Amino acid sequence: MKKIYLTSLIAALILTGCDGDDGENGANGVNGESGLNSLIRSTVLAADHQQCEAGGLQHDTGLDLNNNGSLEDDEVTNTSYACLPAEEEGVQSMLANTLGNPWYQTGSNQVADVIDYPSQAGNAKNVILFVGDGMGISTVTAARILEGQLRGKLGEEHVLSFGQFPFTGLAKTYNVDAQTPDSAGTMTAMMTGAKTDVGVIGVDADIERGNCSTVAGNELTTALELAEIAGKSTGVIATARITHATPAATYAKSADRNWEDVSDMPQHAIDGGCEDIASQLVNFKANLETRIAGAHVDGIEVMFGGGRRHFLPKDESFNSADAISAVEGDRTDGRDLTTEWQTLYPNGQYVMDQAGFNAIDPATTERILGLFNESHMQYEADRFNDVAGEPSLTEMTSKAIDILDNNEKGFFLMVESGRIDHAHHAGSAYGALTDTIEFAQAIEAAVANTDPAETLIIVTADHSHVFTIAGYPKRGNPILGKVVPVGSTAPSMAADGLPYTTLGYTNGRGFQRLGMETDADAAYGQSIKAGRQDLLMVDTSMPGFHQEALVPLSAETHAGEDVGIYASGPGASLITGTNEQSLIFHVIDHAAGLISAADAQLP
């Protein structure tokens, strides 16, 4: 400690008389003995001192008895402390108007929550990767405002379930050969740690899209496959077809994302020995054990999604009660993959509707294949229109976790909300946002159903859309409404004298006014109507309203900006900054120790 010696100052007090005359001077007195100096010794205290938590000064006072000009310890007769105030008290003086502010307190608490957050390798027993297909930043923002407004709030202050996760970063979504990506390339990056080309599944960028012969030797290993080899349970959930690009990238290797069944493949690809994606799902165990020497896996435990058409023969006698086409199946090789799967897994259950789903007992179910729609599952807003009924994403997520967590080694689960993307393509903000809200609720259910100390949950998107939140609407203005400025109740008018909506698209099919229609794809039955429309008398919050679009296209497109990554649980603190999308695999691997655990299982 630094010691600072100060000589005391003796102040002379001069008494000043008043009014009367001065008396005569008296005789001189006898000289007295020399006096002692009073000294103060001040010592700077570091933080965490017993007396001063935040540090400060210790003041020792006493007489310089030995008259050496220094105050020794035995000369100290009094000690006092001038402590620096604790931080909050100090800040109190500077930020008096801020500390009580709820925004400030929320941020402060969030910082406190992440101190010493665990990121040790292998700490995550379970991993859940949630992918909102096409769920760009603007979609997340608009969805949280809508969810808040649906709950009676102004909306902007609301937080979606994953918005409360402690760690967030950004992902650069481009594909190796594309500035604006697609789901195949982006999901392959997330699942394998390696970016690849647009349109290909589970293979690296040395692939030539559509060329079957280039697949061999370029296959990438996915996090789901590593988890399988490591002995964990695995699951894939999608509201899209289970063979669609995003779910397919967890289990398949394909030179083209569109090879969902054999009828989608060119003859040269079939002749070249390439296997369609649906078949790869059913043959997952055999394929993985063939590709990874010495691996012994038991196959994916939970598969929920749409896409029955790719599993059934093109024969109406195979139609299910849920068929939406005259002939439900597409397969031209006569195979019924649902029965093949049941043959491979006699203990597995195949279900195709809500009733079958409801009958699943998670405690006793070893394995489940649920194909709830001929093509994609319904939009959440349109789910009530399904022919045979189908479960929500939240229901599927909860049931999957209840099945997968029967494995003491843990699980890997991928959950895709696939139809956010489709609603945007159709130009329906209502469809995209209501599916995003359902997605957030599924995440909330996953958080509630898992132990945060042993479960890494990552929420992200594969790419964004050309979807904007524009204008200067006032606080609490309906997010699906027209722009109404601060201090007004009337819509703002654009330079063309017409009102405009807060939400809009840069391209796509544009305006539609389909009333209470909850199927966003109904717009495809209408002519393209891009450009400005007179919305003055239009209720833009209706489910069937489709936002204006600037550039006329047959379908709205993806966008190329970064997407958010939100994480909680062991390893989540690694999600920060701006990253290549392929980082997500590495965070998963680090947190769950997938590679090392899988390697330990190999001979």
Place this chain on the structure above:
Amino acid sequence: MLNMTHRWALLPSLLISAPLLASECPVDRVIAHYQIQHTQQTNSQEHELLLVRKGDRVLQRFLQAQISELWFQQRNGRIRPTRYFDQHQRGIEYQAAEVNQNNAQQLWQEKRQLITGAQRDAMTLLSDSGQGCNRRQRFHWQTGNSQAELEWAPHSQLLVSYRLQHGSEFWQYQLKSHQHDRVAVDNELSQLQQYPTVDYADVGDMENDPFLAQMINQGFLQHGASGFYNAQGESLGAQHKDHDHDHAH
């Protein structure tokens, strides 16, 4: 590519010589070949339409345009169309119409019979003759400067002829031939269903597909367009549907 005109030249002309027993002209198994004439001012066009019914599906083939629409009635009553393009041997699946039960029934009748029961009920019955499959009903309707005449085969629920005059615009449907052969009906449907199809929801991810880029920009019949196409695949005669609509209500 199919030469439909040639194919139909092989079919027997059976309109008047159809079997007498109603059981021999089943409603849900039929192929009907129509000649459609549309005249507006001095401009007149002719088109051929093949109407195929089999149970819960109705196929309308527009022969000149080489476009076909297959309407499938789902178990919940909703009707889902798929449009096939002969030239490309591809199809696009659209979403089922979200309409109330009454409208769904009318839409189904419109696709299946070319005229709804409500439209027919609004007309005046002029005559009812013949028996079984040869029974014919003649109807008339007139209001303002519009008038229509209908000949209807109740047992097979086929429109035999229909003439609609609205101002200077004129439509005529004429049944040229029909048959109820099971094999022929199955062949007509299965042939189209061999075409690979795309769920329209996937189009956003398939912009680079040249077929889709060309085809998906065309209008569709359900809301405004007539469902009839010219040889360029362009939708025809929205006014025709509007007149029918006015007529029925």
